[in-house]
Amino acid sequence: MKKLLTLTALAAATALALSGCASASTDAGATDDPTNESGVRIVASTNVYGDIAEQIGGDRVSVTSIIDSPDKDPHEYEADARTQLSLSKAQLVIENGGGYDDFVDTMLSAADNKIAPVLNAADISGYDEEPAEGEFNEHMWYDFPTVQKLSDELVNQLSAIDPEGAETYEKNAETFDSQLAALEQQEKDIKASFDQTGVAITEPVPLYMLEAAGLVNKTPDAFSEAIEEGTDVPADVLKQTQELFSSGQVKALVYNEQTAGAQTELVLKAAKDAGVPVVPVTETLPDGTDYVSWMTTNLNALQGALSGK
Template identity: 50%
Template sequence: MHSRLLALPLVAGAAALALTGCATSSASSDASDDGTVRVVASTNVYGSIVESIGGDHVQVTSILNDPSQDPHSFESSAKTQLAVSKADLLIENGGGYDDFMTTLAKSSNTTADTINVVELSGLDSGGSAEFNEHVFYSYPTMVKLVADVAKRLGELDSADEATFTENADALTTKLQDLESQTAAVEKTVDGEKVAYTEPVPGYLFDAMGLDNVTPPDFSEAIEEGDDVPPAALNDTIKLFSGGEAKLLAYNEQTSSPETEQVEKAAKDADVPVVGVTETLPKGEDYVSWQQANIDAVQAALTK
């Protein structure tokens, strides 16, 4: 299942040529001249993780970092492409979520390594079922990412390798605590029926043992930006009017008349609506963001 993140108009004309020209000389497999490792992440979710590990020894550019921005529409700029051309390490979600990263990397001729988080996760089995690419809600995947980032930062800046390892260990402990919390929730609400406008929190729901009953034709149409089949819309609304779903997770960064109708149906039926996002809210890091998500879901289910 592919989020539409992202039409990427290429930087045109002289600006593109200038950026391409500088990319060859500036891209490097080593840390920059000032000693910091330059990392470009597709979203601030991954940027936050790198910052937690690298601290002052990394310079992180997160391409999508505005919580009010619909992450499914993105336009590149000369500044963005320049950052990619100078990067020592790139981090992309993968799975069709942020294909603009591939486009940027190719157009800048960077030699930087890329971490593809979907590939790292091992969650995409390549089966016939639609794959949920929102792997940043999978805590085991984030544990894998932390280890990989620490390893690569250590290779790029061997002088600070011990710091990266120490910070990665501390972050891993926090992520494992999030896993423990979801396991505890599963023991109390296992099998509870829930719904979402898009499968953004799907891995969190799975970890909590929740049963997603959203009609696939509804969530897939919303995710792809397509028209929702009337029958799918009606079936989704009935989840709340009929009392089947006990919670609605609503993607706050993507809305449409259909999602607003579903949200209204949930509220009219006194079903809790929990807002979820695909990028970090202002002032949050990855752990605090996910802690808030766990707390919100748990509170809604025990309402």
């Protein structure tokens, strides 16, 4: 499912970006030109990282998020002229890494932006990106220790770019970090009540959160890997997954709403038929919320499902 940027699309976007540069002075103005905004110019691969950057940067930054809606699939993104132009002028870039948003590096190469520092969450995490067993879980924003490290790096990089704002960045980070600590405490509270409780997933998206909460993923690896890669789930694996609910092995299904399909719908039906609560999650930030509120909602939903509320 991880579809890299095509050379044709990239070339077209680059040409359009150059055209956009030429016409910026005669078009509508600042709102039509992402490079015309005030503050440190940050480009983030998704609105998750864009929101985190805004939390730390406040009104001293202007942020462009490439994937800015749950309706857009990060795995299938193709370049457009506006994004290409934003990246070419970025002073700081934030990407997830780990193979999740390779289009950012591809577009940076085309933009020939060799100056802007790039914060890669997977690298910042310190986790082994080539584990001896299993596959690397690249969904770093569900891992609060990694987000904490990213917050620290944002303060460092923004303070280097904009020294006059250093105190602001540090204060904003203190507030954000205290909110992260509250989220981690909620994970510990769930673990205290439900340690080693079985749950099912459709994709590995929320696994860092589930593991931190002491929950055990009972889903066959072959199921979640097939769904993530957009391939068919073998019939016997689908049956094993459906039986998790009828046999009472799991107390909740954590369901990625952004990759619903025929086989995930069958699993969803099996959960509902067995009376197993469903906790919906997404990969990108829902409209009208921020990172901390979003994660609080996810944890509240998980805690409520496990408690039977």
